[in-house]
Amino acid sequence: MEPAIDELLADANRRLGETIASPQPLHALDSMTERLEYAMNVVRHLESVATTPELRAAFNAVQPKVSVFYSSLTLNEDLWNAIKRYAASDGGRALTGAMKRYQTKTIDSFRRHGADLPPAGKARLKEIDVALTEATTKFSENVLDSTNAYELLITDEGQLAGLPPAAIAAARASAGSKGKSGWRFTLHGPSYSALMTYLDDGPLREQVWRAYNLRGAEAPYDNRGLLKKILDLRREKALLLGFHDFADLVLDDRMARTGDTAQKFLDDLRVRTEPRFKEENAALEKFAGRALEPWDVGYWAEKQRAALYDFDEEALRPYFSLQNVVAGMFEIFGRIFGIRVEQETGVPAWDSEVKCYAIHDAASGANLGSFYADWYPRENKRGGAWMDSLITGNPGERRPHLGLICGNLTPPVDGKPALLTHREAETIFHEFGHLLHHLLSRVEVRSLAGTSVPWDFVELPSQIMENWCWERESLDLFARHWQTGERLPEELFQKMKRAKTFRGANMQMRQLGFGIVDLALHRLWDGNSDVVKFARSVLVPFAAAPLPEDYAMITGFTHLFSNPVGYGAGYYSYKWAEVLDADAFTRFRKEGVFSANVGGEFRDKILARGDSEDPAVLYRSFMGRDPDPNALLERNGLL
Numbered sequence: 185m186e187p188a189i190d191e192l193l194a195d196a197n198r199r200l201g202e203t204i205a206s207p208q209p210l211h212a213l214d215s216m217t218e219r220l221e222y223a224m225n226v227v228r229h230l231e232s233v234a235t236t237p238e239l240r241a242a243f244n245a246v247q248p249k250v251s252v253f254y255s256s257l258t259l260n261e262d263l264w265n266a267i268k269r270y271a272a273s274d275g276g277r278a279l280t281g282a283m284k285r286y287q288t289k290t291i292d293s294f295r296r297h298g299a300d301l302p303p304a305g306k307a308r309l310k311e312i313d314v315a316l317t318e319a320t321t322k323f324s325e326n327v328l329d330s331t332n333a334y335e336l337l338i339t340d341e342g343q344l345a346g347l348p349p350a351a352i353a354a355a356r357a358s359a360g361s362k363g364k365s366g367w368r369f370t371l372h373g374p375s376y377s378a379l380m381t382y383l384d385d386g387p388l389r390e391q392v393w394r395a396y397n398l399r400g401a402e403a404p405y406d407n408r409g410l411l412k413k414i415l416d417l418r419r420e421k422a423l424l425l426g427f428h429d430f431a432d433l434v435l436d437d438r439m440a441r442t443g444d445t446a447q448k449f450l451d452d453l454r455v456r457t458e459p460r461f462k463e464e465n466a467a468l469e470k471f472a473g474r475a476l477e478p479w480d481v482g483y484w485a486e487k488q489r490a491a492l493y494d495f496d497e498e499a500l501r502p503y504f505s506l507q508n509v510v511a512g513m514f515e516i517f518g519r520i521f522g523i524r525v526e527q528e529t530g531v532p533a534w535d536s537e538v539k540c541y542a543i544h545d546a547a548s549g550a551n552l553g554s555f556y557a558d559w560y561p562r563e564n565k566r567g568g569a570w571m572d573s574l575i576t577g578n579p580g581e582r583r584p585h586l587g588l589i590c591g592n593l594t595p596p597v598d599g600k601p602a603l604l605t606h607r608e609a610e611t612i613f614h615e616f617g618h619l620l621h622h623l624l625s626r627v628e629v630r631s632l633a634g635t636s637v638p639w640d641f642v643e644l645p646s647q648i649m650e651n652w653c654w655e656r657e658s659l660d661l662f663a664r665h666w667q668t669g670e671r672l673p674e675e676l677f678q679k680m681k682r683a684k685t686f687r688g689a690n691m692q693m694r695q696l697g698f699g700i701v702d703l704a705l706h707r708l709w710d711g712n713s714d715v716v717k718f719a720r721s722v723l724v725p726f727a728a729a730p731l732p733e734d735y736a737m738i739t740g741f742t743h744l745f746s747n748p749v750g751y752g753a754g755y756y757s758y759k760w761a762e763v764l765d766a767d768a769f770t771r772f773r774k775e776g777v778f779s780a781n782v783g784g785e786f787r788d789k790i791l792a793r794g795d796s797e798d799p800a801v802l803y804r805s806f807m808g809r810d811p812d813p814n815a816l817l818e819r820n821g822l823l
């Protein structure tokens with residue numbers, strides 16, 4: 185691996201020289217790193233699914249060299265001059281379609297990396313980036329350290345009342361691992377959320393909730409100064425590069441384009457969500473029989489959910505065997521998108537459980553590409569579910585794509601097939617959507633193909649697929665009892681749907697609050713006032729119960745502040761993508777969830793196009809109009 189990557193880096197550097205000297209540098213740039221990228225895709229992939237200590241060591245040895253090469257490109261003056269010269273030439277000015285967009289995007293990206301700045305500006309930009317890396321690294325260390333510094337040790341068994349047995353067992357094991365007796369709870373996800381959801385003891389819940397929301401707000405893990413520093417540096421960087429604020433810099437190449445558009449989008453959703461939000465909270469207080477504090481909300485909401493909508497999600501498993509889900513999914517999207525998915529046997533892979541499939545165009549029979557599917561957990565595989573590309577082909581030139589989907593789904597046990605949760609079935613559909621975005625891509629410019637689209641657009645093809653896990657008609661194709669073949673009982677189906685929208689306005693307001701505080705910090709904060717107080721005041725209207733004066737959730741918000749950009753000014757994208765997928769799906773609802781007509785359009789206008797056109801234009805060409813948030817409100821039970 186190491187000699188191969190060294191050789192390919194030397195090759196990429198040779199090609200870089202050729203690109204600079206080429207009469208068509210833009211075309212050369214698009215293919216310059218193709219070999220290196222393919223090799224790194226394979227290396228990164230094997231490190232994710234079949235790692236060994238040797239493989240990891242080799243990966244860690246090559247990874248920094250490769251990232252140094254890539255980050256040097258936008259600082260390469262000769263390359264920048266060659267691109268600008270070409271853009272001003274007759275050839276550059278005559279470009280059309282995807283190649284023209286590639287030229288514009290490349291030039292914009294160089295500018296956003298400071299290529300046009302005078303030497304002093306470039307030097308300052310470099311200092312800012314170094315300082316941002318330091319400050320954000322320290323921010324995230326402080327959150328981790330303050331999280332780890334807290335523990336709640338319970339020695340009186342009576343205080344555990346309300347907790348489920350699994351949470352009690354985990355707390356027992358956690359205490360044991362520290363050589364202590366009793367039950368140990370922490371601020372890490374599973375432990376914290378079990379306490380907030382189930383623990384009967386209110387004062388204990390309050391203590392833990394307060395500790396959680398003061399992470400990073402006190403010595404010795406104080407993020408307050410760092411938070412101000414990060415925001416100041418981001419603002420300075422944006423101004424240096426000619427943008428009004430950091431949100432405008434970050435969103436310049438996203439679908440939303442400006443901070444103002446993202447802000448209006450969130451504000452509009454907030455207005456439409458608020459009435460139901462208030463109703464839900466009034467209903468919860470009525471149910472609890474008293475006014476609630478923030479540490480009571482999760483606890484009482486769980487009691488209310490159990491009283492109103494309780495159903496055992498485990499009862500769904502027999503209807504979602506992996507085999508049925510996958511076969512049904514191929515059938516559904518085969519019909520809708522005019523493709524044929526077939527297993528390919530005898531293809532070697534990294535594990536005997538891995539399957540390989542080919543996708544053909546049903547009408548022409550053309551081979552569009554292949555993919556690997558690796559569903560079950562293993563010790564040498566990382567967690568989560570994901571899609572990745574190995575080869576970006578070009579079906580126009582009969583070069584098929586190659587991709588993969590991986591998961592960590594419930595494996596088969598006791599001689600039964602793998603029986604999944606409904607959420608796991610959704611995950612398969614989700615990743616398959618990303619995969620089709622890659623495999624159905626027909627983009628002449630490699631760098632703009634497949635899933636290489638703006639961040640706030642990339643989840644449209646994946647999230648829209650999840651909708652087919654909620655429609656009676658499509659469920660009937662694949663949600664069949666693994667033994668009897670019986671379809672999902674109507675009663676279970678209705679319960680599943682009702683449970684989905686329980687306190688939907690609260691879930692939505694929470695996400696909107698995060699998105700709005702993110703934009704407020706990166707657009708509106710004046711740079712002088714107390715930043716923690718400012719963030720609290722923005723968040724107050726989004727909380728289900730009054731927030732204490734010292735509420736400091738923002739000093740623990742690693743999403744926004746744990747690396748130089750991260751989700752900074754980008755948290756709105758979660759809701760943005762949900763609006764796109766809910767809205768686009770309304771065409772299937774109206775014209776038929778198996779409509780090959782709508783599917784064909786979705787394939788041609790979205791899936792096939794990658795980033796070859798402005799995503800707002802692609803979306804409009806499919807829907808005939810701009811996105812409408814009503815569909816999301818309806819899906820979340822808020823209309």
Ligand SMILES: [Zn+2]
Nearest residue numbers: 614618643646
């Ligand atoms: Zn995704």
